[in-house]
Amino acid sequence: MKVSAACLPCMVHRAYKETCYATQDQALRLKVMMEVARLLAREFKPDAVPAIVGTLRDRLIRELTGNPDPYKAVKEASNRAALGLRPKAEEYINSASSGRERFRRACLCAAVGNAVEFDILGHEFSLERLSELLAKAERDVAIDDVDAFYEAAKKARKILYLTDNAGEVAFDVLLVRELRALGPRVVVAVKARPCINDALMEDALAVGMD
Amino acid sequence: MKVSAACLPCMVHRAYKETCYATQDQALRLKVMMEVARLLAREFKPDAVPAIVGTLRDRLIRELTGNPDPYKAVKEASNRAALGLRPKAEEYINSASSGRERFRRACLCAAVGNAVEFDILGHEFSLERLSELLAKAERDVAIDDVDAFYEAAKKARKILYLTDNAGEVAFDVLLVRELRALGPRVVVAVKARPCINDALMEDALAVGMD
The missing domain is CATH 3.40.50 (Rossmann fold)
Known part of the structure; x- marks a missing residue:
């Protein structure tokens, strides 16, 4: 499965949800979402595979928040x-x-x-x-x-x-x-x-x- | 009003909605969303003003789709x-x-x-x-x-x-x-x-x- 335009809002929505589960720190949440935007600017392209981009996103959130299991x-x-x-x-x-x-x-x-x-x-x-x-x-x-x-x-x-x-x-x-x-x-x-x-x-x- | 983490999913969701109104061309929609991701990687930061980022986003969508009034x-x-x-x-x-x-x-x-x-x-x-x-x-x-x-x-x-x-x-x-x-x-x-x-x-x- 390749990406379509509809993947971006979904990926960002999930990133936000996961970040909220991972930390209650508002400033850290903002920092994480900024990094998510940068990640997606690099990785969201026609030949990207949603599952791979999603994994990179989840890894980023776990690393930045220090929460190994947000869910x-x-x-x-x-x-x-x-x-x-x-x-x-x-x-x-x-x-x-x-x-x-x-x-x-x-x-x-x-x-x-x-x-x-x-x-x-x-x-x-x-x-x-x-x-x-x-x-x-x-x-x-x-x-x-x-x-x-x-x-x-x-x-x-x-x-x-x-x-x-x-x-x-x-x-x-x-x-x-x-x-x-x-x-x-x-x-x-x-x-x-x-x-x-x-x-x-x-x-x-x-x-x-x- | 300054940005918070919650602004990013909302901005991307609106970008997607507006892009869908602006064009039926799936490949162009994907291209627009890629550019939206790049724009947000640059502009989404702690001192950003949501209304300004939103205006940049809307302008980008109008320019890339050639639709002067998506709504x-x-x-x-x-x-x-x-x-x-x-x-x-x-x-x-x-x-x-x-x-x-x-x-x-x-x-x-x-x-x-x-x-x-x-x-x-x-x-x-x-x-x-x-x-x-x-x-x-x-x-x-x-x-x-x-x-x-x-x-x-x-x-x-x-x-x-x-x-x-x-x-x-x-x-x-x-x-x-x-x-x-x-x-x-x-x-x-x-x-x-x-x-x-x-x-x-x-x-x-x-x-x-x-």
Whole structure:
């Protein structure tokens, strides 16, 4: 994926959010944003790759603020919120009438977990809303490879499961459980070091992935 | 007003919005945003004044896109939306029981006109919503100098009225009408040249300021 004009406001917005998480010092925040502007003046060009520029930005923010993990509190809150919602998702999976349907529902739970931004959940996000999202996911899923995934998983000996963010990793637990029930050994990978709100080992353990 | 860290994402967001209004050419949009990043790397510093940096940004976008007035269509749409709502505001003013109350209500209309973003009005913004905002303005007005303004206007011979954006200029007409009814000559100033969505002479004429 290459950059487009729309990447710049998004990159700067994320930089600001991350800087605010990283430090409460207003003068330091301003200094960091000045350096972010300089970084983007150098790196934001037609052949730039957003993920690489984003990594340079995150590294800069961590270095300048001296905070090795700006999203730590956000990740912890996301895990807690996701764990609070998970029983509803388990209930949804457990009420399936066949193994194939269980598997399908676990996939939908993982997909919905990916769509929910647990760190910005307001009071209006309730268990009822999760149920609605699950029903909507069943209706609206655009690319549906679940059956092929189910067949492949049944034949597999070993599966590498790549996690994404904290919070949703709590929902990944449900799909990993179904995958293991089909036979294969499942290896779940998390990031080795902090990278925005990506799940680390501590997040996987916090949501019972082990 | 000096810059703070929060200014950078806002400046870049506005740059992006303005660039999208100015041109549909994706490659040119990217080029403009690259130049915006360079401009901000130079100009975004502790002693910078947001209004000056914003002006440099707007000038850059107009020059690079060759579009002298990126917000032209937005301003026209704002004027139309405001004119559609104005009869409700006039009704509110006309139902006042005294001259002083008429004046007060015209001030509140101008204030509410300033708060409404006419260019992003969705279908949910209705005449009823305007009535609610007017009632809310009467309750919530934080600094209330309307009485002193009324007395000063009654004694004035000449008043210079500075307009802000297109759209809300339609509501300014209502207050200018009340000011003139008190006696003074009222001179209404608009921007001489395009500056984001600020009202120009054409906007003042479109909403019947003359």
